[in-house]
Amino acid sequence: MSKLHTLLANYGDDHVNATNQTIHLICVPAIAWSVIAALWTIPVPGTLFQPGAFSGAIMAAAAAWYFRQSRPLGIGVAIAFVVSGALCWWLASMIGMRGLLFTAIGVFVVAWVGQFIGHHIEGKRPSFFTDLIYLAVGPAWTVSKLYRRLGITY
Numbered sequence: 001m002s003k004l005h006t007l008l009a010n011y012g013d014d015h016v017n018a019t020n021q022t023i024h025l026i027c028v029p030a031i032a033w034s035v036i037a038a039l040w041t042i043p044v045p046g047t048l049f050q051p052g053a054f055s056g057a058i059m060a061a062a063a064a065w066y067f068r069q070s071r072p073l074g075i076g077v078a079i080a081f082v083v084s085g086a087l088c089w090w091l092a093s094m095i096g097m098r099g100l101l102f103t104a105i106g107v108f109v110v111a112w113v114g115q116f117i118g119h120h121i122e123g124k125r126p127s128f129f130t131d132l133i134y135l136a137v138g139p140a141w142t143v144s145k146l147y148r149r150l151g152i153t154y
Helices: 003-013 018-040 053-069 071-122 134-150
Strands: none
Touching (some): 003 053, 018 053, 018 134
């Protein structure tokens, strides 16, 4: 069992309430997207890179970490990152970088409020209060829940 699988099991222990799980299945991807979108708006120097280069580099590094822990989960998270990047690119073209940044901030705040409501319902503190690594476990947990529903082994 990989370290990620152990972390997923521990994370699952803090998220057993069905309402909290549902909130997390909505809010964790929203938070992940909002961080990706905020990083997307960092200006890129010169003309060698396109907007979103910093975000892309961080997504690639994170996907590599997930992939080393579990290939199936790494692939799932990488697909989610590609979709998130495409959404950032599209939104930036529609509402501009400033609009993307403000949208990311709004989504981030609302999703974290949702997370804390879920933990209040659960009656447990968020896992990342124990160890910050759980901030990275949330997206993999979301993918693992999807995989279980689809019958995919991870």
